Amino acid sequence: MQTTYEKVVSVCSYCGSGCQIEFTVDKKANRIISAKGAPGRTNEGRLCLKGFYGWDYLNDPQLLTRRITSP
Ligand code: SF4
Incomplete structure (x- = not known):
């Protein structure tokens, strides 16, 4: 299986x-x-x-709302 990793710079919230x-x-x-x-x-x-x-909650499948993926 091929993985596609990407580096994304963001700001800690x-x-x-x-x-x-x-x-x-x-x-x-x-x-x-x-x-x-x-x-x-x-x-x-x-x-x-x-x-x-502290970012692992972003991968939680039980999030109640969909993540916003674009502005
Ligand atoms: S929680 Fe820690 S890593 Fe995040 S902005 Fe505050 S000092 Fe920086």
Whole structure:
């Protein structure tokens, strides 16, 4: 099975610091695989534990609403 991973830079939504996150996304499965800090003035490539591991709810199949995928 061929996987199609893509790097997507976003902003952590947990607190007001606005750290930049680089997600690795499996486009075929439409799932986030991992996250790491992205270079930026706020976090300089680092994340706290919430930023590192707190994104797994986005893959939860029991979300009550569909995710918005485009503006
Ligand atoms: S990574 Fe941590 S410090 Fe940075 S915005 Fe997210 S919760 Fe706040």
